Amino acid sequence: MTLTEPSSPVRPSDAPPVLSVRDLTVSFQGPDSTVHAVDGVSYDLRPGEVLAVVGESGCGKSVTSMAVMGLLPPTARIGGSITLDGAELVGASERTLRSLRGRRLSMIFQEPMTSLNPVLTVGRQITEVLVRHQKLSKGDARARAVELLDLVGIPAPDRRIDEYPHQLSGGMRQRVMIAIAVACDPAVLIADEPTTALDVTVQAGILDVLKSLRDRLGTAIVLITHDLGVVAETADRVLVMYAGRPAEQASVKELFGAPSHPYSRGLLGAVLRPGSRTPQGRARLNEIPGLVPDLRTQPDACSFAPRCTFAQDDCRTGRPLLRTLSGTHRIACHHPAATPTSEEETR
Template sequence: MSAPVSTEPVLSVRDLSVSFRSDTRTVHAVDQVSFDLRAGEVLAVVGESGCGKSVTSMAVMGLLPPTAHITGSVRIGEKELAGADDKAYGKIRGNDIAMIFQEPMTSLNPVLTIGRQIGEVLRRHQGLNKKQARARAVELLDLVGIPAPAERVDEYPHQLSGGMRQRVMIAIAVACDPAVLIADEPTTALDVTVQAGILEVLQSLRERLGTAIVLITHDLGVVADTADRVLVMYAGRPVEQAPVHELFADPKHPYTRGLLSAVLRPGGEGKRRLPEIPGLVPSLDSQPDACTFAPRCARADDTCTSSRPGLKAVAADAGADAPHRAACWHPHTLQETVS
């Protein structure tokens, strides 16, 4: 059951764009992404590899390299993060907003104990002494479901399984009760039972602490089970945004339909070949003033190849802030079922 959702956003992103410049070219990795996230809400950001999901999250966290050029607005409550320096971000990261990284084995320091790595966050942001930090680390390990936390706190990352290491990453991320938690592919490379355990931990955190979560994933099954809303990205641009049940029941953008059509259904294995989206993902060297999905879309016409569609309400009588919006000149109707 979903946690109560506040009306005021704890995270507000407006027209966020990210490009990377080199001597020979400029890559437009993210192009005008906007979304709001409220307390206790889970927003899933989905799309194929290279669509800009992780770059968006790194931009929000202020973790992109100096070669990145960032425009737009990122606000945590009343704090504007866009353009903030490392010192300002240092006070915010881990305290107001935190991140669970994709690969815990490379994110955790192999030569420091679990307790010390959790304690560093607590000592920096909450001023706890060593003894207090260790005691709180044990509590956090228990919170994320690690057995025998008083013993595990003194172990090293290599002594834990992949699922346990991911739970440690979650413990570090929520140590200071951040308002926003970004989970970048938190279940990648984990088996199904471990994955379910990690998702249960995230669900518990949002229900018990009111944590707002941005869940970055390519697994639509995880999205269906976990998210409240979904943002679909393609080639760096948002193409559809909707409440999760509405997106699965009535996807409007052809790309969203393509993603859903490629999902295996119970009892369907061996009876049909999974449809694939024809063509290739476009180069991000330039973002045309047109629909970037048009070269791969059977519904495309001259309007699609000559004019960029905005993210607009799919219902004719809905306002600009309608919950279901799509960036498509020819969105699908409810009668056109997903194959």
């Protein structure tokens, strides 16, 4: 059994969405209040497309993806719609979700050392996916697992397959997670901070693996990351989230060339650029003042207004809805024209 390249790769813009999220809401009922972790997120994902989801910690990126995977705890209340290949996932039975997870829908979790089972060999953890979803014999599943370890760039895969997670480096463990996630050639792969805490060389290798999967198999990828350099290099489109809400959606070219939401500009301004120095010669980063708000008290207004230097009265009294600026560029901001140009920000 070998990987085969598509005979005619499908361009994302030519294909119908394989995953559609519409008006997704996720809340958690606590003893004293309700936490509104996700509020009104929508996007489409087509075969071979990479959608980056960015924002500060606590903005709802991982919760959104866990909702798509059907992995949120019973205390979560989910609203809206999530369809995979046209089939509704919100409200689907656990049996249905289990039949899809690992086969049509997979996830690379953020920390492989806590996601991999420490008492099972990496080969055992890969083969159990193949036996369950593809009904392979143990011998065929082992041969396929060796192929997968080789695919993700692990040297001597026929030897590594019998090792335990603690015997592998951090980069190798992350590659094992990818091998498990792509074992059944899923239509959608969610990668939650796949390069966190890895050195630059290993990061590049992991990203190359993801690009190869996209190009060879037409896998659609949701990439959750804080690294805007990774976004610029890897993604096709970007969803910027703030306080559980969508702030801006755009192609990579549009977002990096003409970010329109003050929060998007703040994120880009916090990236160190060549020549950004203080008078004392130290590297200088622009900061977004304040913190992400408490999601128990979401206002019916712009959530970013308390941190925005361009906020006006209507920002504090009315919630901005997503509206189209041009093409696929959408923004939730009352006054996008009031934001400065990139040149003004660096002065």
